[in-house]
Amino acid sequence: MNIVQLSDSALVTSYIAGNESAFEELVNRHKSKVFTTILLIVKDTYTAEDLLQETFVKAIHTMKSGRYNEEGKFSSWICRIAHNLAIDYFRREKRSPMITLEDGSNVFNTLSFSEESVESIRIKEETHARLRELIQLLPPAQKEVLIMRHYADMSFQEIAEATGVSINTALGRMRYALINLRKKMSNDIAAYDKNLYSE
């Protein structure tokens, strides 16, 4: 069977048995999710890349030393490592680090459709950057659940346990996060239209 068709669980087993290609597939499959989870917490591209490496180094050591516990999903496990490292970093810093989201990025790094026009790439990247800013504006408890569920792929039960709240509270926070985000995006569009037609 082609390696890209294998489940995460089968890839982990193959990697532990010595197949490095299986690890490469796991990295490529989950790097975006893990990276975004970290980035939305630390808000700095370079720090996020350092923590991404640290996350995978921990995962490599755990799997290769036979300590990997095949209980939950691989993606939830690796994202939980990433989330913990990012939170630890954030607490060590004791302040919100300077936002270098866009300065430290390469636009072609984030886009797979290089045949698009430069202008449409720019607009798309600006929209996506604005979305990341709006996520940062959410109340901390809502932002935390949103990152854990949508980007770190943790279940609501896992989030409830990790944050010490009931599953209903975790669900409620996620719901408000989605509603708030939608409102903020609608306000953005309304402001854009107002500017456009007042010219």
Added chain:
Amino acid sequence: MTKTFTQNDLVQYLYNELPRRQRLQLEQALMVDQELAESCTDLLLAQLSLDNAFRQPSDKVTNAIISYSKTVSLHP
């Protein structure tokens, strides 16, 4: 009797965490309950937009991780 669904049920539904039986009941309810369907659409649109925030790390970092793995040989 028609089951009443909460907004939290919708969130669980969107993230595929609702048990199968409840999921099927909710899908039935969405066909007849306009208000519930509108709430679900709003949440779904917000959820879909979140995928646009995904970012990729640089190739350099990705390659460094893959290379590092090849240098590690630990045994259980």
